[in-house]
Amino acid sequence: MKMTKIYEGNYQWIMYGRDPNKPDKIIDTNQYVVRTANRCLLIDPGGVELFAPMLAAVLHHAPVDEITDLFASHQDPDIISSLGLWDQALPHAKLHAAGLWEGFLRHFGCDSIQYVPIQDNGGVINLGSVELQIIPAHYLHSSANFNIYDPQAKILFSGDIGAALESPDAPVFVDNFDAHIEKMRYFHQRWMPSNQAKRAWVERVRSLDIDILAPQHGRMFKGNDVKRFLDWFESLQVGIAV
Amino acid sequence: MHVSQHKSQFVAVASIAAELSAVMEVAKEISLAAANAKAIAFRAGEKAKGFQPITDFINELAKETIELVNNINEHALKLYRLTVIEYRMSEACRRFESVAVRSANATYATTLKQSLDNARQRRNDCQRQFARHVSELLAQLADVMHPARAARVIAANSRIEASQAGEYLQSLQAVAESVDNAAQIIHDKVHKCRSALSVINTDE
Ligand SMILES: [Fe+2]
Ligand SMILES: [Fe+2]
Numbered sequence: 001m002k003m004t005k006i007y008e009g010n011y012q013w014i015m016y017g018r019d020p021n022k023p024d025k026i027i028d029t030n031q032y033v034v035r036t037a038n039r040c041l042l043i044d045p046g047g048v049e050l051f052a053p054m055l056a057a058v059l060h061h062a063p064v065d066e067i068t069d070l071f072a073s074h075q076d077p078d079i080i081s082s083l084g085l086w087d088q089a090l091p092h093a094k095l096h097a098a099g100l101w102e103g104f105l106r107h108f109g110c111d112s113i114q115y116v117p118i119q120d121n122g123g124v125i126n127l128g129s130v131e132l133q134i135i136p137a138h139y140l141h142s143s144a145n146f147n148i149y150d151p152q153a154k155i156l157f158s159g160d161i162g163a164a165l166e167s168p169d170a171p172v173f174v175d176n177f178d179a180h181i182e183k184m185r186y187f188h189q190r191w192m193p194s195n196q197a198k199r200a201w202v203e204r205v206r207s208l209d210i211d212i213l214a215p216q217h218g219r220m221f222k223g224n225d226v227k228r229f230l231d232w233f234e235s236l237q238v239g240i241a242v
Numbered sequence: 243m244h245v246s247q248h249k250s251q252f253v254a255v256a257s258i259a260a261e262l263s264a265v266m267e268v269a270k271e272i273s274l275a276a277a278n279a280k281a282i283a284f285r286a287g288e289k290a291k292g293f294q295p296i297t298d299f300i301n302e303l304a305k306e307t308i309e310l311v312n313n314i315n316e317h318a319l320k321l322y323r324l325t326v327i328e329y330r331m332s333e334a335c336r337r338f339e340s341v342a343v344r345s346a347n348a349t350y351a352t353t354l355k356q357s358l359d360n361a362r363q364r365r366n367d368c369q370r371q372f373a374r375h376v377s378e379l380l381a382q383l384a385d386v387m388h389p390a391r392a393a394r395v396i397a398a399n400s401r402i403e404a405s406q407a408g409e410y411l412q413s414l415q416a417v418a419e420s421v422d423n424a425a426q427i428i429h430d431k432v433h434k435c436r437s438a439l440s441v442i443n444t445d446e
Contacts, residue, residue, distance in 0.1 A: 048337075051337050051341075052337045052338075052340035052341045052344060053344060055341045055345070055354070056340075056341045056344035056345035056348060057345075057348075059341070059345040059348040059349070059350045059351055059353065059354065060345075060348040060349055060350070061349075061350075062350060063350040063353035064350070064353040064354050064356070064357055065353065065356075084330055084333070084334075085333065085334055085337050088330070088331070088334035088338075088357065088360075088361050088364075089334070089338065089354070089357045089361075090357075091357075091360075109330055
């Protein structure tokens with residue numbers, strides 16, 4: 001599993017992805033970790049198949065008992081089907097996820113971990129020295145769906161928004177936005193159902209100061225590519241299957 | 243425990259539940275047949291005097307079977323839950339072991355030990371509990387065989403008694419027949435349950 005530090009201050013953001021050993025037929029995912037002095041948040045920790053490589057990778061940065069928080073942007077299997085295993089590994093951790101999905105996510109197994117339901121209007125994840133904002137991104141694509149914004153690191157974790165289907169050895173940052181568009185188009189048109197939701201999200205996110213837009217699949221956007229992405233997404237027609 | 247073993251465990255436990263609900267249906271049929279027989283015997287009066295206590299007895303047997311099956315159902319449900327937990331624990335152990343191998347050179351590799359030990363402990367507890375429940379369930383299933391066997395004997399007696407019942411002969415014989423059939427079905431289903439259970443390897 002490749003590890004890339006994307007923010008280094010009093011705490012760190014680390015991106016994990018491009019797992020060379022992942023089974024062929026499952027979609028490649030990016031996992032993100034926020035590591036403070038004594039706590040660790042796993043953002044969209046991934047599917048069952050990813051559990052072992054992911055935990056093994058995190059153990060380079062944090063001991064098991066300092067992995068205190070998990071966040072699931074939505075209910076998809078590539079996001080959080082590993083929950084039942086984390087539940088055994090981290091019995092004292094918290095899972096921050098949509099209240100709307102609680103009864104669904106518990107199917108994965110969540111007996112020890114504390115489920116902290118996120119309300120529709122979002123909230124915060126407090127890691128002691130760091131506070132992260134939970135930004136609503138409903139219907140993009142999931143009906144109860146959240147992003148995470150870190151105003152200090154200026155990183156927006158955007159879940160499936162900004163996702164692209166890439167080869168496993170692709171670089172972690174977009175280096176040619178125009179060339180990247182075709183890898184994103186169908187994903188957004190087909191998985192995102194609502195133009196209205198898309199406009200509301202773009203408007204909201206434009207008001208945030210963002211250095212890195214970090215999606216759950218494909219490459220991250222930084223600098224001007226963040227703005228390019230917002231412009232491109234704003235003008236894209238989504239919900240094309242009907 | 244291996245994946246295929248878990249699969250057969252899930253299938254076994256599910257098929258037991260299916261057989262048991264069928265046993266329940268049949269037991270209810272018997273109790274209905276008993277009520278029928280009682281009514282006929284009552285109408286037949288003197289001619290079916292010997293038949294009346296038999297119908298009461300059949301009814302008792304049906305009730306007993308229903309009660310036993312209810313208990314067994316509870317047990318089977320526990321067994322199913324244990325199967326789920328045990329499967330999850332085994333999965334956890336397997337994945338944690340994989341983490342240990344992959345993270346050998348990681349700074350905090352050793353911090354996983356507690357979780358791994360706990361998971362192994364819980365898995366072993368589950369396996370022990372599972373084995374205990376399987377043997378208890380086997381014993382309870384053997385108990386259900388008893389009323390079913392008794393019902394067959396009674397059905398044979400009923401036929402003899404029915405033969406004294408003149409114009410009621412046919413209907414009483416039909417009752418005896420249906421009790422006999424039902425008992426046979428219960429016997430077979432319970433037998434299937436037992437063989438499904440014995441497929442599960444609990445030695446591990
Ligand atoms: Fe998704
Ligand atoms: Fe996804």
